[in-house]
Amino acid sequence: MNVTNVLFCNYIDSSTGYAFTFGGGDKMDSVYTFAATSTSIVKGIMHERCTTAAFICYTCLVSGFHLSGCVLLGAIRQWLAQRSKGFERTSFAGSGSIHSLAGSASFAAAYMAGPRHDRFxxxxxxxxxxxxxxxxxxxxxxxxxxxxxxxxxxxxIDLLQNEGDGIAVAKVAVNTGWNFEVGLNGSFIGMIIICVGCNQYQKWAALVVGILIDDPVGGLGGQMGGGFFYLVFVALFKDDGVFLQPSLTSANVLLINTVGGITIMIWAAGTMVLIYIVLRYFKLHRVSLSDEKIGLDEDEVVNKQPAYRSEDVLECQNEYMRLVT
Structure with a gap:
């Protein structure tokens, strides 16, 4: 089992770095969720193989260093926009600085740590x-x-605004099959899609953007790929974007969004690789094979506390440990 380990990490993963990024506490409630989102994305993708030491290191890196860097980049972008006839990077609610950043950091961490046992x-x-x-x-x-x-x-959220919209949605609902796991991942992808340009999309444009990206896997595809490509899509599909109002301004927004997204991905992945080079040198980058098989709730130094205490579950755990050893 790895339940207690995940809950423990998610509970503390946003406790570092807020002051470095934002200083005062007037935005604590909203920005706390940004820090928690970024760090929990990495933890989710590193599930079942990450040591507590590695977790603490990348949590400090993501919430205390990555987000601070993106805030600095945002400040520079605003300064440049004032001096470049209004050309600026467009990202309404963190598609680049949260999702693309965390996805890129997760990609680097997962690559350096290696896959779970028997995954491939x-x-x-x-x-x-x-x-x-x-x-x-x-x-x-x-x-x-x-x-x-x-x-x-x-x-x-007023999707059904025209006559006949409800009938079309109903026909889709009753004539197609639904996979619950895919549906959950689809809702995640959809929210990341709309994150970058929900203040600039028309209804049809939001629907088209959702159709273009289909990632039932979630994780890296939804966060890193989603966060980056939706920076591009907002420059294409917003009201004054490349498709609806082609112009030098819209082309520059597309260029700046693309360069900004690539910069964030290189920034996050590069620094995460450096952290994991050090962790791998000291053999702290992932748990042992036996710990991975048994579950981090039992063998991780911090936890050693099973999430479920029923006799049946404990009996199964004991039997599994006997077989492993």
Missing amino acids: ENDGKINDIPLHSIPQAFLGSFFFVLGMLAFNTDYR
Whole structure:
């Protein structure tokens, strides 16, 4: 089991770095969620193989250094925009500085740490690992989507505004099959899509952007790829974007968004690689094979506390440990 380990890490992963980035506490509530989002994305992708030492290192890096750098880049961008006839990078609610940054850092960390045991066969075949709990996955996804609607798209949720829209949606609902896991991941991707330009998309443009990207895997594709490509899409599909109003201004927004997204990805991935080079040298980058098989709730130094205490679960854990040893 790895439940206690995940809960512990998610509980403390935003406790470092806020003061370096924002100083005063007048924006604590909203920016706290930004720090928690960035660090928890990395933790989720490093699930079941990350040591506590590695977790502490990259949490300090992401929330205390990465976000501070992106805030600095944002300040420079605003300064340049005032001197370049209004040309500026467009990202309404952190698609680049949160999702693309965290996804790039996650990519570097996952590559340096290596895959989980038995995740890939020698011939390259991928072994699917089922969800720990469908109801808990639903609950987390529901909270995520609800929170994103609250701080991000509260005034852009009027999708059914024309006659016949409801009939079209109903026909799709009753004539297609639904996969719950894919649906949960789709909701994540959709919220990251709208994050960058929810204040600038028309309804049809938001729908087209959602169709262009289909990533049922989540994780790296949704965060790193999603965060970057949606920086590009907002420059294409917003009201004064390249598709609707082609001009030098819209082309410059596309260029600046693209360069800004690439810069964030290089910034996040490069610094994460440096951290993991040090962790690998001291053999702190991932847990042992036996710990990974048994679960971090039992063998991690910090936890050693199972999440479920029923006799049946404990009996299964003891039997599994006996077989492993």
